Amino acid sequence: MFExxxxxxxxxxxxxxxxxxxxNLFSSPANTLLTVVTGVFVVYVGLxxxxxxLFDASWGQVWANQRxxxxxxxxxxxLWRPMAVLxxxxxxxxxxxxxxxxxxxxxxxxxxxxxFVAFVTVIxxxxxxxxxxxxxxxxxxxxxxxAVGVARPxxxxxxxxxxxxxxxxxxxxLYGVTPGSGLLRIVPARDWGGFMLTLILFTxxxxxxxxxxxxxLGRRSKLPAIKYVCTGFIEIVRGAPLIMWLFVASLLLPLFxxxxxxxLPAILRAYVAITLxxxxxxxxNVRGGLQAxxxxxxxxARALGLGGWQTTSLIVLPQALRAVIPAIVGQAIGLFKxxxxxxIVGLADFFRVTEIVANQPASLxxxxxxxxxxxxxxxxxxxxxxxxxxxxSRQLEKQLGVGTR
Amino acid sequence: xxKMLLVLxxxxxxxxxAFGQGKLQEVQARGELRCGVNQTLPGFGSVDAAGExxxxxxxxxxxIAAAVLGDANAVNFRPLSAQERFxxxxxxxxxxxxxxxxxTLSRDTSVGLNFTAPTFYDGQGxxxxxxxxxxxxxxxxxxxxxxxxxxxxxLNLADVLGALDVQFTPVIFESAPQLxxxxxxxxxxxxxxxxSGLASFLPxxxxxxxxxxxxxxxxxxxxxxxxxxxxDQWYDVVKWVVYATFAAEEYGITSANVDxxxxxxxxxVRRMLGVDPDQVRGLGLSSDALYQxxxxxxxxxxxxxxxxxxxxxxxxPRGLNAPYTRGGLLYSPPFN
Numbered sequence: 068m069f070e071x072x073x074x075x076x077x078x079x080x081x082x083x084x085x086x087x088x089x090x091n092l093f094s095s096p097a098n099t100l101l102t103v104v105t106g107v108f109v110v111y112v113g114l115x116x117x118x119x120x121l122f123d124a125s126w127g128q129v130w131a132n133q134r135x136x137x138x139x140x141x142x143x144x145x146l147w148r149p150m151a152v153l154x155x156x157x158x159x160x161x162x163x164x165x166x167x168x169x170x171x172x173x174x175x176x177x178x179x180x181x182x183f184v185a186f187v188t189v190i191x192x193x194x195x196x197x198x199x200x201x202x203x204x205x206x207x208x209x210x211x212x213x214a215v216g217v218a219r220p221x222x223x224x225x226x227x228x229x230x231x232x233x234x235x236x237x238x239x240x241l242y243g244v245t246p247g248s249g250l251l252r253i254v255p256a257r258d259w260g261g262f263m264l265t266l267i268l269f270t271x272x273x274x275x276x277x278x279x280x281x282x283x284l285g286r287r288s289k290l291p292a293i294k295y296v297c298t299g300f301i302e303i304v305r306g307a308p309l310i311m312w313l314f315v316a317s318l319l320l321p322l323f324x325x326x327x328x329x330x331l332p333a334i335l336r337a338y339v340a341i342t343l344x345x346x347x348x349x350x351x352n353v354r355g356g357l358q359a360x361x362x363x364x365x366x367x368a369r370a371l372g373l374g375g376w377q378t379t380s381l382i383v384l385p386q387a388l389r390a391v392i393p394a395i396v397g398q399a400i401g402l403f404k405x406x407x408x409x410x411i412v413g414l415a416d417f418f419r420v421t422e423i424v425a426n427q428p429a430s431l432x433x434x435x436x437x438x439x440x441x442x443x444x445x446x447x448x449x450x451x452x453x454x455x456x457x458x459x460s461r462q463l464e465k466q467l468g469v470g471t472r
Numbered sequence: 473x474x475k476m477l478l479v480l481x482x483x484x485x486x487x488x489x490a491f492g493q494g495k496l497q498e499v500q501a502r503g504e505l506r507c508g509v510n511q512t513l514p515g516f517g518s519v520d521a522a523g524e525x526x527x528x529x530x531x532x533x534x535x536i537a538a539a540v541l542g543d544a545n546a547v548n549f550r551p552l553s554a555q556e557r558f559x560x561x562x563x564x565x566x567x568x569x570x571x572x573x574x575x576t577l578s579r580d581t582s583v584g585l586n587f588t589a590p591t592f593y594d595g596q597g598x599x600x601x602x603x604x605x606x607x608x609x610x611x612x613x614x615x616x617x618x619x620x621x622x623x624x625x626x627l628n629l630a631d632v633l634g635a636l637d638v639q640f641t642p643v644i645f646e647s648a649p650q651l652x653x654x655x656x657x658x659x660x661x662x663x664x665x666x667x668s669g670l671a672s673f674l675p676x677x678x679x680x681x682x683x684x685x686x687x688x689x690x691x692x693x694x695x696x697x698x699x700x701x702x703x704d705q706w707y708d709v710v711k712w713v714v715y716a717t718f719a720a721e722e723y724g725i726t727s728a729n730v731d732x733x734x735x736x737x738x739x740x741v742r743r744m745l746g747v748d749p750d751q752v753r754g755l756g757l758s759s760d761a762l763y764q765x766x767x768x769x770x771x772x773x774x775x776x777x778x779x780x781x782x783x784x785x786x787x788x789p790r791g792l793n794a795p796y797t798r799g800g801l802l803y804s805p806p807f808n
Binding site for chain 2: 131132134135139140141143255257258314317318321322327328329410411412413415422423425426427428429430431432433436
């Protein structure tokens with residue numbers, strides 16, 4: 068006879084958390100030593116950073132200069148204008164997120180941005196009476212946009228036009244229309260800066276997208292003139308660092324256009340440089356996608372009687388772009404950080420404001436200076452946005468199955 | 473490229489003056505002065521939390537605007553990086569550059585600038601601990617000195633101490649903040665850079681009273697406003713506004729008592745303030761131009777005290793930057 072032994076828990080130290088720890092961290096004396104040393108180091112560094120941030124750091128200068136960080140010298144009484152542009156942007160993203168409820172990536176991006184806006188709104192409600200209403204308005208606009216997207220998903224079809232309208236109206240709202248004083252008075256572009264400028268320059272990725280596709284198609288063209296012009300442009304632009312092109316745009320563009328440099332705001336010059344630079348890299352990304360589309364696809368399209376344009380726009384490009392979306396997101400993340408190079412042409416972007424604040428006489432009165440605090444603050448903000456985009460890019464890769472087929 | 477730009481700028485200028493359009497008329501027609509400044513040099517040019525430009529150099533922009541346009545606030549500040557500052561003058565992007573730029577021969581000639589009288593005489597100096605026993609340059613024998621790499625200060629240090637045959641150990645750093653904290657930690661016995669820089673970083677040290685700036689100065693760094701070479705009328709205007717701030721201090725005229733000074737019997741004062749109007753009008757300005765500059769922005773001493781004087785954290789001794797009557801180098805030609 069035999070009796071069934073009831074199932075017993077695994078012996079201690081094999082399964083569960085304890086088992087995992089034993090297996091992975093303390094499996095041998097050498098491993099144990101490494102674990103202890105690393106652990107002590109990590110705890111020590113983490114603890115010192117936290118203790119420093121809480122007790123030794125002086126955050127007064129970071130706090131006092133939030134306006135510079137946000138918009139640089141944009142007039143305080145006109146802050147509603149950039150905030151309205153921001154609200155419209157959040158509302159449009161909200162529509163996208165709401166309409167694509169099943170699209171986790173868009174929705175996730177939207178809610179992260181809303182969380183950021185909500186966080187700032189709470190701070191504004193508590194401490195910044197002058198922009199209290201504005202931040203609450205941005206938060207409300209995002210939620211309204213989301214609700215609209217949920218209720219009327221068909222609105223998404225009009226979104227490309229809405230974004231174009233946003234770009235133009237946003238520019239006019241930021242720049243203003245009337246000289247002199249008043250609600251819509253012109254704010255010269257040299258007073259724009261801070262995080263607002265970083266975002267504006269980051270939108271350079273948008274025009275660089277069609278430009279990049281055109282360049283990539285041009286490079287594969289059979290017409291020598293188009294082919295060599297496009298190849299030449301791509302290779303020359305990629306052959307020099309962005310910082311050089313910023314200089315070229317800043318110093319030579321006014322000469323090429325034969326105009327007084329004051330008629331071309333520095334921001335416009337930097338924007339042109341960033342867009343063209345980004346377009347050249349975009350073109351190479353897209354070309355990679357074009358090469359990945361099997362020849363049979365084109366031949367099949369031709370066999371069905373599609374013309375050249377139709378083959379390209381209906382058969383080849385959709386497949387090519389799909390393959391390179393992760394690479395393009397990666398490029399966007401890079402561009403987001405590269406915008407900080409515009410300090411070289413005298414623009415005060417988010418990163419440059421750090422240097423400006425660190426050199427205020429008030430900052431020098433703080434013993435030890437405030438550079439560590441400022442850089443930590445800026446790093447956190449950059450990290451939040453860059454890392455969020457990076458998560459989205461990974462989700463996108465998974466969803467598209469790039470690399471698995 | 474600089475040469476090409478210069479040639480172009482001169483051509484444009486030649487055409488401009490041929491049609492009677494000098495910089496002065498251009499600025500007056502525009503109604504604002506475009507002034508190239510620094511925004512990251514505490515005490516000289518910085519942007520405060522409210523977004524306003526502040527500083528010693530910045531105030532000279534305002535003085536010029538007060539004289540030329542009658543309004544010290546009619547300035548369009550253009551923050552410039554060190555790399556683009558001279559090109560900005562050459563291309564006419566700014567009317568005047570007041571950005572702690574050292575007056576040198578090559579900048580006067582091949583770069584194509586005209587410098588007015590220096591508004592600040594800087595020079596390379598040394599910071600040491602009070603208890604270090606270092607009083608003269610010779611005392612650095614066998615000691616170490618912190619210095620920033622790739623700067624003229626590094627070369628000057630080697631040149632000057634080499635000529636004195638002093639054997640010292642240079643400790644090289646990439647950036648100023650690193651250098652300051654290393655010096656503060658005692659990694660070197662002395663630290664060298666421009667004296668204004670020493671003074672502005674002194675308050676950030678752990679115990680500022682443990683340190684002092686030595687008297688020795690081993691280089692010439694005259695900083696002053698610069699305009700584009702070739703427009704003499706505009707150059708004269710900028711130059712004489714600067715001289716007026718010197719002269720006003722010499723004669724004891726401040727923004728507070730300038731109205732009383734209009735009654736002054738001193739013919740120099742009467743000419744400067746436009747009571748006898750011919751001299752100031754000769755500059756192409758209205759007769760009260762220099763009066764306005766002093767009324768709105770004050771004399772040299774007032775501008776200095778606002779940003780660098782004893783009531784500020786920097787408290788840079790006047791030294792060479794005092795009127796010649798008090799042993800300095802500030803000397804205005806007569807207003808005849």
